Amino acid sequence: MTGTEVLRDGAGIVRGACHHDCPDTCAWEVTVIDGRAVRLRGVDDHPFTAGELCPKVNRYLDRVYHPDRILRPLRRVPGSRKGEARFEPITWEEAIAEIAERLTEAIGRHGPETVLPYSFAGTQGLVQMGVMSQRFFDAMGATRVHRHLCGVTAWLGAADVHGVPLGMDPEDLRHSRTILLWGTNTLVTNRHLWPTIEAARAEGAVVVVVDPVRTTTAERADRHVQLRPGSDVALVLGMLHVIDRDGLVDRAFLEDHTSGWDELLADARRVDLDATATITGVDVATIEWLATTFATRRPAAVRVLVGLEHRQHGQEAHRALAMLPAVTGAWRERGGGLCRSTQQYFDSVLVDPVPRRTDGRPPRVFNMAALGEVLTDTDLDPPITALIVHNCNPATITPDQNRVLAGLARDDLFTVVMEQAMTDTARYADLVLPATTQVEHLDLMNAWG
Ligand code: SF4
Incomplete structure (x- = not known):
């Protein structure tokens, strides 16, 4: 604040x-x-x-101000089972002394990589989410997690095509005349962009929602293309087939700015639209209309957000969608292109200037999605014997939940959870520390899309 x-x-x-x-x-x-x-x-x-x-x-x-807020450090009642959530209040001095003692003991036995800090995006901000915990644990030499549950699929998919995971400024959608809202429920999850979309619509833009679900946004769009879940890549390839077949490819743009496009179009040429219709559940006439509209009613933009990230093959879907505006040369016009995230614009100026590990060695790194595997792997050397969780509720959000819970239940795992209220993860903690809400701490925020 x-x-x-x-x-x-x-x-x-x-x-x-x-x-x-x-x-x-x-x-x-x-x-x-x-x-x-x-x-x-x-x-x-x-x-x-x-x-x-x-x-x-x-x-x-x-x-x-909810009465369920955790306002004092809590210690698991001796003899109680992890997961039972039987805690007793202790002082900050007692909590900090116990954490220091247990971490020192664990590091003395197994080395610093036995400590696993685990956090994500519960409270965003450069301090809360960004730098402070990483600096502390990197200086310690702890194991690090890659925060790669979802967003990375979009970054990699877009970067596979663009070289960087950047896209157009969302507010430039007001210049668009075709807007494909692909797998995003704008009115609910990105509602402040809606006035921009309505402004474009007032100037003649057609708004199409491509989504397996009849969302609130789909209800308000000009057209809803209701594809089968997971068939996004097939639909894009069908569109590319039509764009190539009907002479709507911007070859000059492809030649000037891209490579490998001839192989892509050769693949698209082999697409059988009847098969595309069977896979996607979208009839051939609609596929043709969607492709032609995107290629000819310009400027034309695709708006994606996190919907595609949260399913299998999300990276491939983002990759396919990133090719679409290149093939039609949509990038030539303001209001044309792929609109995803602006996060990396900020990353390039808000770099953390503090060196990470002080001993120069690269940290041991696990993907946060593998927490269950990491906590239950009896051959892991060194094993994880201390887990410090903040800004995250892995018992609920991390895949392979049964394994995560089995790991959290280990008696030889010392777990500290920093939380605002009792969560499924905090129930398994040895110590719970109160965490602040956004109106109770200082931070610096950037918008990401
Ligand atoms: S930034 Fe916060 S307040 Fe604004 S729409 Fe998103 S969740 Fe709601």
């Missing part, structure tokens, strides 16, 4: 931003009276937020 405006003695407005894993990153202001936050609302003069948060966050202060 930053930027306090004093209203009167004991009262003020604190400006901040939403911490959720949401591309909008709304700006908010919190009215504080006598140290208590009494009102939270979207900032009127922030152009993207325009005074409106979303239903998920409008009542965030109820969470902040």
Whole structure:
């Protein structure tokens, strides 16, 4: 939270931003009276937020002051089972002393890689999510996790085609005349982009939702193409077939800016549209309309978000979609191209200047998706005997849940969880430390899409 405006003695407005894993990153202001936050609302003069948060966050202060908040360190009652969630309050001094003692003991026996810090995007922000815990644990020499549960599929898919995982500015969609909202429920999960889309529509844009689900956004679109789940790549290849067949390929753009396009089009030429219709559940006439509209009603853009990341072969789907605007030369025009995430624009300027490991050795790294495997692998050398979780609830969000729970239940695993309230993961902790909410700490936020 930053930027306090004093209203009167004991009262003020604190400006901040939403911490959720949401591309909008709304700006908010919190009215504080006598140290208590009494009102939270979207900032009127922030152009993207325009005074409106979303239903998920409008009542965030109820969470902040909820009676179930964890406000003191908790220790598992001696003799109780992990997962039972029987805890007793202890002081911060006791908690910190016990953590220091147990980590020192574990490192003394197995080396620093026996410690596994595990975190993700529960509360975003450069401090909470970004640098602080990594600096601390890297200096220790702990094992590191790659935070690769979902977003990486989109980065790699786009980067496979573009070289970098960057795309167009979402606000440039106002210049588009065809907008394909592909696997994204904009009105619900990216709602502050909707006015931009409506502005484009007022100028004649056609808005098409491509989604297996009849979402709220699909209800409001000009057309809903309801493909079968997981058939995105087949649909894109069918579109490329039509674009090539009907002479809508921008060969000059491909020759000037790409390589390998002749092989791609040779593959697309072999596509049998009847087979595409069978695979996707989308009839041939609709595939032809979608392809022709995207190639000819310009500028034309594809908007993707996290929907495709959350399923098998998400990388291939993003890769296929990234080829579409290249083949039609949609990138030539403002409002044309692939619109995904702007995160990497910020990454290039907000690099962490602090060196990581002090001994110069590369850290041992696991993908966070493999937590269950890592915690239950009896041959792992050194084994993970200390797990420090923050900003994350792996008992719920990490794949292979039964193995994760089996790992968390290990008696020889010392687990510390930092949390705002009791979660499925915290129930398995030896120690639970209270964590702050977004209105209780300082941070720096960037929007990502
Ligand atoms: S729309 Fe997104 S950024 Fe805005 S308040 Fe809701 S969750 Fe937060």
